[in-house]
Amino acid sequence: MLMMVDGFVHRPGFHCESTAVRDVLEFYGLKISEYMAFGLGCTFGFEYLRKKFPYRPFYINGKICTFPNTLQKFLGINVEKKTADDTDEAWNYVKELINRNIPVPIFVDMYYLDYMKIPKEPWNHFGNHVIVLVGYDEEKGEAYIADSSFEGIQAISLQSLAQARNSKFEPFPPENTWFEINVPKTTRPLSKAAEMAIKETAKNMIHPSRENCGICGIRLLAEDIVNWPEITSSTEELKLALILQYIDLEIAGTGGGNFRKMYSRFIKESAKLISNRKLEIISHEIAKSAELWSETANLIRQASQTAKIKVVNKILTKAKNKLLKIAKNEEKAFLEML
16 A cells, blocks of 8 residues: 655755755745755764775765754754664654654665666665655555655665665664654744854864864865875775765765855855855855865866876875865855854
8 A cells, every 4th residue: 555745845956964854844844945954954064084984095074974963953843863773673663654644864875775776886885875755555565765866756665775774884884764853833043043053063164073174184184185095005996995085075965066065055045044244255265165175076086097106196286285275265264154
């Protein structure tokens, strides 16, 4: 028997998490843009890691945390994160929510999402992908989900969905995680929530808890990027790590420019809400930073296309200079936001 959440509307977006949150909030009557959902969560930031993940001896991330995040605190909604060890138990919980006409955001390993047609390579596992479960038909053996950039509702076999939810692959096993979101009749005004979120993000960028994060993390990366060829065991490992890093920066749900394009649009939208001309100017600075991140990502892609280490070193030196410009630009912008 087909069960579908009545009244749920999916609109494609750039980033899986912010698209899912926006769609669910709109279902409950709180209509905000994806950029606003992204910015209010304060997941934006910077982190640089070495020798952390399989196939990625170095890892640059324009986000510092995942959902649930500060959006619930700043906006005044309630989010419960839940998990289950048993696959059947995990399915029964979310199925019951669908039966109650409640859309359910869940973590999945995108490797198992058949409609994505992801190449079946071990480095393509990513378990922090967020989709929204909106229906199922156990007789057909299918579930129905909303997924960021995809138009409409996607069908997936219950078997594939179970694999995607229960994947054990690092670096982010989804652990059968789902989220229950409750939106009260009255939430904090968006202007106030945006002000709070902007200051929180600025604090994280200027005064991070670790030296590999925030502005100092970008400078750390700038100094270390020229050492990348030395920390890989072979040319082939280096080429793979470089192309994966390019994808993570520019393609894989960042909206381009290591999430900076999305964040600049959040700041621009907030400037109108708060009637703050300074924020309008800052949004342009973050947009410039996004362009520099895209240029850096493309240099990393170019470096992945050659086996000549001297050429790689020359390209990564160019990337270093871009990163130093980014650090200077973002430091100025986020200091203005404090």
